[in-house]
Structures are given as C-alpha cells and as structure tokens.
Amino acid sequence: xxxxxxxxxxxxxxxxxxxxxxxxxxxxxxxxxxxxxxxxxxxxxxxxxxxxxxxxxxxxxxxxxxxxxxxxxxxxxxxxxxxxxxxxxxxxxxxxxxxxxxxxxxxxxxxxxxxxxxxxxxxxxxxxxxxxxxxxxxxxxxxxxxxxxxxxxxxxxxxxxxxxxxxxxxxxxxxxxxxxxxxxxxxxxxxxxxxxxxxxxxxxxxxxxxxxxxxxxxxxxxxxxxxxxxxxxxxxxxxxxxxxxxxxxxxxxxxxxxxxxxxxxxxxxxxxxxxxxxxxxxxxxxxxxxxxxxxxxxxxxxx
Amino acid sequence: xxxxxxxxxxxxxxxxxxxxxxxxxxxxxxxxxxxxxxxxxxxxxxxxxxxxxxxxxxxxxxxxxxxxxxxxxxxxxxxxxxxxxxxxxxxxxxxxxxxxxxxxxxxxxxxxxxxxxxxxxxxxxxxxxxxxxxxxxxxxxxxxxxxxxxxxxxxxxxxxxxxxxxxxxxxxxxxxxxxxxxxxxxxxxxxxxxxxxxxxxxxxxxxxxxxxxxxxxxxxxxxxxxxxxxxxxxxxxxxxxxxxxxxxxxxxxxxxxxxxxxxxxxxxxx
Numbered sequence: 001x002x003x004x005x006x007x008x009x010x011x012x013x014x015x016x017x018x019x020x021x022x023x024x025x026x027x028x029x030x031x032x033x034x035x036x037x038x039x040x041x042x043x044x045x046x047x048x049x050x051x052x053x054x055x056x057x058x059x060x061x062x063x064x065x066x067x068x069x070x071x072x073x074x075x076x077x078x079x080x081x082x083x084x085x086x087x088x089x090x091x092x093x094x095x096x097x098x099x100x101x102x103x104x105x106x107x108x109x110x111x112x113x114x115x116x117x118x119x120x121x122x123x124x125x126x127x128x129x130x131x132x133x134x135x136x137x138x139x140x141x142x143x144x145x146x147x148x149x150x151x152x153x154x155x156x157x158x159x160x161x162x163x164x165x166x167x168x169x170x171x172x173x174x175x176x177x178x179x180x181x182x183x184x185x186x187x188x189x190x191x192x193x194x195x196x197x198x199x200x201x202x203x204x205x206x207x208x209x210x211x212x213x214x215x216x217x218x219x220x221x222x223x224x225x226x227x228x229x230x231x232x233x234x235x236x237x238x239x240x241x242x243x244x245x246x247x248x249x250x251x252x253x254x255x256x257x258x259x260x261x262x263x264x265x266x267x268x269x270x271x272x273x274x275x276x277x278x279x280x281x282x283x284x285x286x287x288x289x290x291x292x293x294x295x296x297x298x299x300x301x302x303x
Numbered sequence: 304x305x306x307x308x309x310x311x312x313x314x315x316x317x318x319x320x321x322x323x324x325x326x327x328x329x330x331x332x333x334x335x336x337x338x339x340x341x342x343x344x345x346x347x348x349x350x351x352x353x354x355x356x357x358x359x360x361x362x363x364x365x366x367x368x369x370x371x372x373x374x375x376x377x378x379x380x381x382x383x384x385x386x387x388x389x390x391x392x393x394x395x396x397x398x399x400x401x402x403x404x405x406x407x408x409x410x411x412x413x414x415x416x417x418x419x420x421x422x423x424x425x426x427x428x429x430x431x432x433x434x435x436x437x438x439x440x441x442x443x444x445x446x447x448x449x450x451x452x453x454x455x456x457x458x459x460x461x462x463x464x465x466x467x468x469x470x471x472x473x474x475x476x477x478x479x480x481x482x483x484x485x486x487x488x489x490x491x492x493x494x495x496x497x498x499x500x501x502x503x504x505x506x507x508x509x510x511x512x513x514x515x516x517x518x519x520x521x522x523x524x525x526x527x528x529x530x531x532x533x534x535x536x537x538x539x540x541x542x543x544x545x546x547x548x549x550x551x552x553x554x555x556x557x558x559x560x561x562x563x564x565x566x567x568x569x570x571x572x573x
Contacts, residue, residue: 013476028442032419118505180567240531
C-alpha cells in the first residue's frame with residue numbers, strides 16, 4: 001500500500017504541478033488563437049445569429065481595403081522609428097554602464113524607471129508635452145527660433161511623437177538586458193583592445209556586439225513583436241473616443257491593432273473580419289521574426 | 304571617453320527618464336489657466352489637492368484603484384504559486400514528456416496573446432464573465448514567462464541532495480514543495496511577484512475591451528477616461544496619471560534593486 005502510494009505520488013505529482021499552466025493556456029491561449037482562424041472564415045457578427053461560411057472572403061476584403069494598407073504602413077513606420085533608435089541607444093547606454101562606476105544602482109534604477117510607468121500614463125504625459133498650443137516641446141522649438149509643429153496632425157510628426165513614447169519607455173529595459181549579456185564578455189578582451197589603442201566606439205562594435213549576438217537577436221525579435229502590436233499609444237494620443245479608434249481624424253496614425261479593434265469592437269462587431277486581421281498580423285509577426293533572425297545571422301557571418 | 308564625460312552622459316539620461324514624471328507632477332499641481340501661459344510652468348503649483356478631488360468626482364477612481372488592487376493581488380499570488388509549482392516539476396522532477404512540455408512553454412512565450420482577443424471576448428461573454436473582474440483575472444492566473452523563470456531559477460538554486468534527503472525521510476512531493484522548495488524559491492518569487500504586479504496593474508487593452516461599466520474598470524481604463532473628450536483637461540488627466548503611478552513608484556523605490564537583478568538574471572539565461 002505504501003509503495004503504491006509512493007509510486008502514485010512521484011509519477012502523478014509532476015503532471016498535477018504543471019497542469020494549471022497547460023489548462024489555462026489551452027482554454028485562454030490556444031483555443032482563442034485557433035478559434036480566431038475558424039471565425040475568420042465566416043461572416044460573423046455579434047449582432048446576427050447567422051454565421052455564414054465565406055471562406056477566404058474576409059481576407060480578400062481586407063487586402064482590398066486601402067485603410068488596411070494605411071494601417072500596415074503606419075505600423076511599420078512607427079516600428080522602424082521606435083525600434084532602431086531604441087536599440088542603438090540601449091546598446092550605447094549599456095556600454096556606458098558596463099564599466100566600473102560610482103552609484104551603479106542609481107543609474108540602473110533610473111534606466112528602468114520609465115518601464116515601471118504604465119503605457120497609459122506615458123501617453124497622457126507625452127500628449128501634454130507634444131501639445132500644439134501649450135506643449136513644452138513646441139515652446140522649446142519656438143524659443144530656438146524653429147516653428148511650432150502640430151504633432152498630431154501630420155503623418156510623419158505623429159509617428160515621431162508616438163515613437164518617442166515607445167523609445168522612452170523601453171530603452172532602459174533593453175539596456176539592462178544588453179548589460180546582463182555584456183557582463184559575461186571576458187574583461188581581457190577589452191584590456192588587450194585598450195592596449196592596442198582601440199577607442200570605446202571600436203570596442204563596442206568589434207568586441208561587444210559580436211559577443212552578445214544571441215541577446216541582440218532576442219531583443220530585436222521581442223521589440224518587433226511588441227512594435228507590431230502597438231495600440232495604447234496611438235489610441236490615447238488621439239484622445240480616446242472616435243478619433244482614437246481610427247488613429248487621428250485622417251487615420252494618420254491608425255495601427256493594425258487599432259484597425260482590428262475598430263472592426264471587432266466598434267463597427268457592428270464584425271468578429272469574422274477582425275479575426276482575419278488578427279491572423280494577418282500573426283503571419284506578419286512570424287515573418288518579421290524570421291527576417292530578423294536571418295538578417296542578424298548574416299551580419300555575423302559577413303564579419 | 305573620459306570618466307567625467309560618462310558621468311555627464313549618464314546624468315543627462317537620468318534627467319531624460321525622470322523629467323516626464325516630474326513634469327506630470329508639475330501639471331497635476333496647476334490649474335488649467337496656468338497651463339495655457341507662455342512660457343509653461345516648470346515648478347509645482349498649489350492646486351494638487353483641488354485636482355485630486357476633481358479626479359475622484361469625475362470618475363470612480365477609488366473603485367478603480369480597489370479593482371486594480373484586487374486583480375493585481377490575486378494574479379500576483381497565483382502566478383507565483385503556479386509558476387513555482389510548475390518550475391519545481393520542470394527543474395527537479397523526472398517525468399515522461401518533460402522536455403517536450405518545457406519546449407511548449409518556451410514556445411508559447413512567443414505567441415502574442417493580443418491576437419486572440421476576439422474569441423477570448425466571445426468565450427468570456429459565453430461564460431457570462433463580461434464586465435466582471437473574473438474576465439481580467441482568470442486568464443492571467445499563470446503565464447509561460449513565470450513558469451520559465453522559475454524553472455531556470457530552481458534548477459540552479461535548489462540542491463537535488465536536499466530533495467533526496469527529504470524523500471529518504473519519507474516526505475511526499477507536496478511536503479517537499481512546502482518545506483523545501485518554497486523557502487528556496489523566495490528571492491525569485493519576490494522578483495516574479497513584482498513583475499507580475501507591474502504588468503497586471505499596467506494592463507490596458509484587454510480590460511478596456513471587456514470591462515464596460517465605470518464601477519468595474521481598472522485604474523488604467525479609468526485613466527483613459529480622464530484623457531477622453533474634445534477639450535483636453537490636462538491637469539485632471541495628469542493628476543490621475545500621478546495617482547495611478549505613485550503606488551508603483553513606491554514599490555519600485557523599495558524593491559527596485561531586486562527587480563533589476565531579476566530582469567538581468569532572467570535575460571542572461573533566456
């Protein structure tokens with residue numbers, strides 16, 4: 001009896017312990033994703049009980065909608081404007097902190113501070129800073145003799161403002177991740193490079209970045225996935241409400257997630273159409289991850 | 304680069320990271336007419352108490368704070384418990400399919416859950432959880448990151464000999480968990496708990512989609528209400544922002560050091 005109990009305990013316990021994760025993931029993660037695919041093949045609206053099968057009709061309609069392409073362009077533009085400076089700044093910042101310094105903890109706490117702040121808070125604060133009439137940034141521009149910018153109104157200017165919010169929030173976090181990887185790089189490499197007269201910039205390019213390549217790939221992929229899903233920044237930048245859903249009065253900063261939100265939860269709850277958007281986004285994310293991986297691998301091999 | 308230049312650059316970075324938060328305090332303590340002056344104010348004013356009152360009059364902010372506290376509290380406790388359980392199993396117990404299942408966990412970290420919000424919304428509606436805190440709490444009771452984080456930590460920090468000694472003394476697995484694993488897991492649990500609390504407190508899209516009535520909203524959704532409208536009341540919006548961020552800043556000030564350690568540790572291995 002005792003051995004039977006012991007056997008049951010050691011053999012079953014592991015499965016019991018991991019089951020909460022797998023049950024929750026199956027119900028609230030995997031099922032929704034799969035079901036989205038099924039829904040996307042139907043003319044499926046919350047307002048009607050009929051869900052007629054339309055095959056790839058939603059996808060065809062989606063790809064024929066100029067607003068979809070507009071949202072895609074906006075998303076990619078904001079992605080590039082935020083991710084590239086963010087990663088370069090994070091690398092430089094990590095490189096600066098990766099040396100014997102006084103008040104180490106202070107610099108690191110400062111770096112992480114923006115990430116602790118919620119997206120909503122960040123957008124509210126930056127919207128005030130980027131205000132057209134009374135914003136601090138426009139006031140600064142004007143006092144330097146440059147003109148005011150109506151940040152929200154333009155395509156490029158609104159993308160820059162949104163990218164600034166994302167960059168502010170994530171640069172320090174990414175720098176910490178880079179820093180963690182940099183600390184594993186042997187110090188002797190830097191010592192001999194210094195003896196050979198290499199500058200800090202050369203050391204960053206020739207020693208640090210190649211040595212932490214896997215971390216760079218990881219951060220690039222994660223930032224891209226996050227960047228393709230940007231939602232709160234544009235929605236709140238336009239002040240929430242109807243303009244928030246379409247990303248500004250001229251859709252100048254409507255992103256893909258906003259486009260999905262617009263069709264799924266606003267215009268007659270077109271779940272089928274919104275699900276098709278979700279799957280196109282998923283495809284883009286997989287594609288972006290693959291492209292990122294290939295590019296970063298090439299950089300290494302051409303060295 | 305000289306040392307002095309490095310400190311100068313870092314001080315500049317620190318000012319850039321702190322300034323927006325400082326400025327939100329400035330705006331939160333001014334009245335709206337002061338904000339429409341040129342040049343804009345850069346020092347705190349005397350209107351903070353007045354603005355805080357207005358926030359609580361405009362939206363049920365106390366209820367929203369309470370809701371966020373409930374949701375974040377439950378999810379923090381459950382993520383830590385379930386992740387430690389699963390992490391223990393993956394790190395130290397032998398069972399069939401272990402490697403494949405662990406790979407599945409890691410793989411799911413790459414799947415953006417946001418894309419499932421439409422069927423998730425339909426599911427939650429079917430369960431009649433729409434517009435209740437259950438809808439935001441239950442799907443987040445545990446996550447792949449937590450399981451992975453704990454697995455990494457426990458496979459290094461938990462001595463196998465300690466578990467074997469417990470087994471020889473006749474302890475069942477659940478006793479080992481309570482008396483051996485949990486005490487060892489405490490430092491990692493603190494970091495995971497803090498990260499979870501931050502994430503849940505700051506979550507926006509899903510609560511926005513699923514919580515409709517004002518008395519069920521979480522703090523971030525309530526904040527977005529303060530921002531909505533054609534006439535921007537910035538001192539109102541930024542007072543709310545300050546109130547919603549303050550609890551996090553306090554926690555961050557007290558435990559930030561461990562949090563940084565945890566993020567960096569997770570990153571090296573991840």
